[in-house]
Amino acid sequence: MKRGKGMKYVGDSRVSAEKTSTTPKDYSEYPGRTVAFWPNFLLTEWLAGSVFLVGFLTLVLTHPSPLEGMADPTTAGYIPLPDWYFLFLYELLKYKYAGGDYVLLGVVVIPGLAFGALLLAPFLDNGPGRRPSQRPIATSMMLLALIATIWLTYDSASAVDWEARAEANKPIPPSEVEIDTSDPGYEVYKNSCASCHGDNLTDGAAGPPLIGIDYTADEIAKISVEGIGNMPAGVFDGTDEELEQLAEFIFTINEENKEE
Structure with missing residues (x-):
């Protein structure tokens, strides 16, 4: 036997020589580039979030959303609408099997299944690949949710004359x-x-x-x-x-x- 091969040094017989809980996992079997969580990964996420935040604030400042006046319960003809980020759910309730007698499906069951599926996507598709093409289940579910949200929001927003609505209901200082x-x-x-x-x-x-x-x-x-x-x-x-x-x-x- 060569020197140093197969030899174990144990200072206390009560301590297991096979203890490896503190040994970091070897990620070499995962393809692609690995990045240290701190500070590399967090810095990248922070920069991406900052760019998005600056762009969103710029959009809000250059094209502010129209405001309406205070709610008047005596106006029976007024039709309330949700904010833009809930318009896709509002549009969903217009479909036959998501509104009316089936409103419970449109309010609870369908959104619950959709958001639940997105939450389970990482567990349903837990392969080692990082590319979208290597994660078909997660990628397909995310694209389906994105397309449905954009379509329902556009379909709902296009039916409303937002400028005329804001002009008719604008607050009076x-x-x-x-x-x-x-x-x-x-x-x-x-x-x-x-x-x-x-x-x-x-x-x-x-x-x-x-x-x-x-x-x-x-x-x-x-x-x-x-x-x-x-x-x-x-x-x-x-x-x-x-x-x-x-x-x-x-x-x-x-x-x-x-x-x-």
Whole structure:
């Protein structure tokens, strides 16, 4: 026997000479280039994430998303839409077997199976190859999910005129609304309505803005007495003259705002 071959030096008989738990695994059987996790791999990931973040922030600054006004529960014709990153799920619910009587499939079952499959993809395709062509299951599932998401998002977004929608529902800054505080209707408004709709009719904590509504003076007077939506009846308890002043005050401000 050659010197040094097959010899083991054990200082304590209670310590196993075959202990290899601290020995790093040999990755030589995996094809392709190996990269140290720290700092090489983390630095590469950080640089890629930084480029994406800068590009995304640039897109947001150059082409900001249109904002809409505060939600008005009294507007029955308004159709709410989710944010763009949920439009593909919104479009999915329009299909026969994903909406209506089968809405549970579209809301829970189909998305659950899709995201569950993506989570299981690394375990279903755990070969040593790193190229997409060497991982057919994971690559196919990811491409299918990407194509479906892009198609459903495009199909949903193309059916909506986003510019017209934003223009019709854009918020009205309080500074653009001029209120004649000397109007007798304003004093009635402060006593009866300001606590819910705000002093300037736009920043109420409990009620929707009263700027941009499309009601006649008679309809406003009727709503003030009988209520509408979440607004209960009996909120206004003034005289008929005060009710007329209040309705004319709110109606006049909205008409002036339309002209501007």
